[in-house]
Amino acid sequence: MNRDQAEARGVQAYYPKDMAWCYGCGRLNEAGHHFQTNWEGEETVTTYTPCSEHMAIPGFVYGGLIASLLDCHSTGSASLALYRDQGHELGSDAPLPRCVTASLKVDYLKPTPLGVKLIARGKIRDMNNKKVVVESELYAEGILCARGEVVAVSMPENFGK
Numbered sequence: 534m535n536r537d538q539a540e541a542r543g544v545q546a547y548y549p550k551d552m553a554w555c556y557g558c559g560r561l562n563e564a565g566h567h568f569q570t571n572w573e574g575e576e577t578v579t580t581y582t583p584c585s586e587h588m589a590i591p592g593f594v595y596g597g598l599i600a601s602l603l604d605c606h607s608t609g610s611a612s613l614a615l616y617r618d619q620g621h622e623l624g625s626d627a628p629l630p631r632c633v634t635a636s637l638k639v640d641y642l643k644p645t646p647l648g649v650k651l652i653a654r655g656k657i658r659d660m661n662n663k664k665v666v667v668e669s670e671l672y673a674e675g676i677l678c679a680r681g682e683v684v685a686v687s688m689p690e691n692f693g694k
């Protein structure tokens with residue numbers, strides 16, 4: 534895959550197979566959302582168009598779906614940020630940093646309409662070599678509907694043990 538293809542596909546296309554099963558962003562999880570996150574300048578962006586089954590109230594998106602989008606958008610953003618900090622961009626051979634969610638906070642500012650493209654835009658607020666704080670805004674038709682703050686942490690070698 535070349536650099537242009539990498540930019541079209543997002544960081545999740547590069548997660549190794551054993552890390553590609555996340556319900557939100559794992560490309561190998563057939564039932565999942567397949568979120569894809571990439572740089573747009575100094576911001577990170579993930580887009581997704583919810584369908585009718587992602588409903589909370591007729592016409593509006595379920596908050597849990599919004600939280601999922603901001604969650605995977607943020608862990609993907611953290612991986613991209615650590616990778617760039619190490620001097621790499623998608624398309625290079627160096628292994629990607631693996632990040633999991635330590636903390637996820639969402640503020641729901643306005644009802645989010647169903648059936649339109651949602652755009653999550655993230656900024657890296659704080660970072661060291663094993664922790665990244667990502668602040669994001671979620672827009673629908675140009676309206677700011679939610680804000681998220683995620684602390685993403687490098688996945689420990691002994692994760693889950």
Ligand SMILES: CCCCCCCCCCCCCC(=O)SCCNC(=O)CCNC(=O)[C@H](O)C(C)(C)COP(=O)(O)OP(=O)(O)OC[C@H]1O[C@@H](n2cnc3c(N)ncnc32)[C@H](O)[C@@H]1OP(=O)(O)O
Pocket residue numbers: 547548549552555557558604605608612628629630631632633634635636661663664684686687688689692693
């Ligand atoms: C190759 C690429 C592939 C990547 C794929 C990845 C998976 C893909 C799937 C996508 C996944 C999608 C997403 C998912 O669904 S990920 C699934 C949901 N998340 C989890 O299951 C994580 C469970 N938790 C843990 O394993 C541990 O608690 C972790 C690893 C998170 C931290 O463990 P530990 O506590 O031992 O870490 P540390 O002591 O070294 O601290 C490090 C830094 O972190 C700061 N801190 C810690 N906790 C919190 C907190 N709650 N709030 C704020 N900050 C916190 C801490 O102060 C320190 O900061 P600093 O002192 O450095 O400033």
